Amino acid sequence: MLRLVLRRVLAVVPALLGLALAAAVVAALAGPGWVEALGAALAALPATLALVLPALALGTVLGALLGVMGGAGAVLGGVGPAMPGFLLAAVFAATLAKAPVLLGLAALALPAAAQAATLAGRARAGAEDTVLLAARGRGMDGSALLWRLVLPLGLSAAMGGLRSAVAGTVTAAVAVESLFGRTGAGQLFVEAARAGDTGMAFAALAGMCGLTVLLSALGGALHGFIDPRARMA
């Protein structure tokens, strides 16, 4: 597992360095004080991470669970495309004036869950006549089948879509931070963009891109942990 994580993370180091370099160059070109800009962007990242990571983890796991069960999962997956995170954030912000942090989390977790549910449901349907039928033919059924085979397969499929889920969640996190007035890289980015502060805005954006790349790599490692087929490449 550790080797897998290391390998994945090492593989994205060049991308991260490239992003950092680009941010530094743009910030330096934009004006003095670029060191502070980079520092501020970096310092704001943990807050964003604290928002994105639990939302992704919760969304993926719950979504996969619902997805393989069918029913509610299918409904969730079906309406998923209609509720991108930023829209949910806006709706929550408008309806519940004093919005607690949990709502922001929910706005991010729901779309991730919907995507996971779709993928897991599809994986289950696809496995029904192959892997699952074969397992039933060998006499496996009931909860053993669900826990030992169906759920891992669904989870694996959901994690296969993690790359786009991470990108979507980070994007939506910007809206959440801005609307709910939380501090973080997203908030920093919006403020800087509104103020026309190129260096700061670009540094914040690069920071969030780096976060996305890193989270995707970790997600890939986790996927490989669950599904040996995803270990190569």
Place this chain on the structure above:
Amino acid sequence: MSGADVIGPDDRSPLRVEGLSLLTSRDILLDRLSFAVEPGEVLALSGAAGAGKTLLLRALSGLAPKGVTVLGDIHIQGRRILVTQDGALDPLRTIGAQFTELLAHQSGMDERTALRCAAEALERFQVPAAARRLALHPHELGEAMRWRAALALAMAAEPALLLADAPAAALDPTQRVRLLSDLAAWTREAGTALLLAGRPQPDPIQADPVPSGLADRRLILAQGRLEAPEEEPTPAPPPVEPAPSGPPILSVRDLRVAFPLGRSWRGAERWLTVVDGLSIALAEGETLALLGETGSGKSVLARAILRLVPPVGGQVSWLGTDLAAAPPEAMRRARGDLQILFPDPLAAFDPLMTIGAQFAETLESLRPSRSTAQSAAQSTADRAARLAEALEEVGLPAAVLDLHPGSLRPAEAARAGLARALLPEPRLLVCDEPAATLDGSERADFLALLQAIRRRRRLALLYATQDAAEGLGIARRALVLLLGRIVESADSVVLATGARHPYSRALIAAAGLDRPALHGDPPSPLRPPTGCPLRLRCPLAHDGCAQVPPTLDPVAPGHRVACHVAQDSAQEDGKAP
């Protein structure tokens, strides 16, 4: 039908079915089937595609699909296991873990015993270093090894009844028949009743597995009912044709086809060689079969002759012109003489154009109308008549011209493909498993039609197939290909009874469902073994085989073999009398 026997109350047969019907809300899928399988018996179940074999097996294992009602009695004594068509294993866990789980679940075995059991089970299918394979995941195994694992897993659970749905259908014949023979031997020994369904695609099991001893009994599923097999008349041997003489029209010399695989980290170019210095000569009206399995290069060879795949070396000359160097105009003229039938005839038609439009395009390209004197209207009328004629020759109505390929059934598509190939009045027809998508009587009809047309038109034929029986039945001469090289070449009659190369023998044995003597899996074409390419699978291999690659040398007039042992024994035969 055998299930009608009187069945006593102390009946011990693992499977007894009485009056089993499967219904959906609209049709009757299977209609009152009755049969029984005894312990240690192997019952083969055949039937055309869509006859309901898979459905029957699913119903017997209690896993009928949703929306299908099961009526009638299924009595099962003991444990039953279904091995599905794809032989799927749990993709997320190692083979060993799957054995342990199943055995712990079924007989409460602890892990050590289960793993030993698993290794023993794999060894029954001659898996070398079985214990090491247990640590692998299914996707890390080759197709053949995965099937061995799936069947070993099923048998390790000691079922009383094993339902196997077209097992290992996608494997090459030599591997598949060996696997099935081993399975049948094991079930007989263990007293397991085995119900073996044939695959819908052309399959020797469809033909008759009883004479070869693979199965004890055979039932046919047709129109939802079981039929006992009727005596099939042995086909009359084809009229012996005089060996065509004359200069070769097609001659292939040292043809090499290879695909670049990119560079290794040291910068050396790496190539995958698919056809390795082959030479063939074909006279007017001659028929030649190319026998070989996956990776033998037969299909690429067929395409390279028509320059659909660019060769990297060697020569293909048609009537004396070298096709590799031919200018476009000459090449086009040659294409009119050289036509090909593709393995999937439906995929070989553009789905967006009607059959008629594609015929017209082919004709216009290869036999352009040069008649300036004739009025345009008349020449179009001529063409339309010609297209309809072409369809008639292959037994299709002219209405097919207005259809799109998507509206054709496989049998019709195969005939339409043949009609298109005949349009430019070729002199050589290259066939790449042309009947691969057909089964049963449709296949036989198509091959008969192909033969009849070939005789009438005196076509030369190059017929690539992995089914030795089919190839030898169609062509007068045959080449056996292995890893892009010829290992044996002889007249079909000679080859059918007196093949000398171990690989040819295995291919011919597999076609007759006899257990082939080759063990193991074919080597990767990326890393072929030194010396003889068959060395690692050959039962006769000796040390010399690893050092010197055998050359293709004559052992009798018109019979050449590339095998040290076969050549030596031929010499002794020659000296003995």
Place this chain on the structure above:
Amino acid sequence: MHGPAGTESRTDPHWRDGPWQKAGQRLTAHRPAAAGLTVLAALMLAVAAGLVAGGGPVGAALAAGHQSLSFTLLAGLGGAALGLLWAAAAVALGERAERAMMAPAAALTGLPLALALPLVGGLLGPQRGLAPMVMVAALIAAPAVAVIARDELRALLRREFLSAAQAAGIPNGRRLRRHILPNAVLPLAAAAWTALPRALMAESLASLLGLGLPAGVTGWGTAIGAAARAGDAVALAGPALLLALTLWALHGVGDGMRLAFATAFSTTAGGRR
């Protein structure tokens, strides 16, 4: 001898239909796609009617829809064109160039690209014009289109009927015109469609942050952002519902197109090696 049974006795009443009809039938057989098409058509009509009638909160939401939809259409078309060009160039230029061109496209799809739109919006200031925003949105949508389109083109070039055309001596130019291009239309359309929801999402997000459509132009995102900041649930409902509905419809149609055109458009499912 069994004849190949002529052409009668088929159960499917539509067996005779041409390939285009069959593709259409497959598309409308996918329920979200059929619903999505209906919704999109209804929306277009409603927006047009709203422009004429106007007035009230409904009229305002519909008028905002006009801005959002026009932007989406322009940016989506631009993104699709860019993506298709990208893929076509990569495939045409040979293996080396293909790898060099597609690797960045694949990498870009994994980044929060949509954020580039508010970034540019902020940098251009409140006096920004519409054209640069459309261009950036098109650029955001392009990489994903390119990745899908490249896969489709590769799959198409491997199909057997192209070998058959070669065996029939049809020259390359004609093969491209008569066989490759027509068969590429539907799969590429499915790939291109994905640019539309992407463009709409990017625009709405940016407008919601106040960094999208130029000042004075109100789209759904602008309205939603304003309502959310004011805590006005009533003003939010209209545009939010319309936006959700449009996104859902676009996705549904896109899904249907992918299923109906991309894989199943070949006459046989899957191929032999």
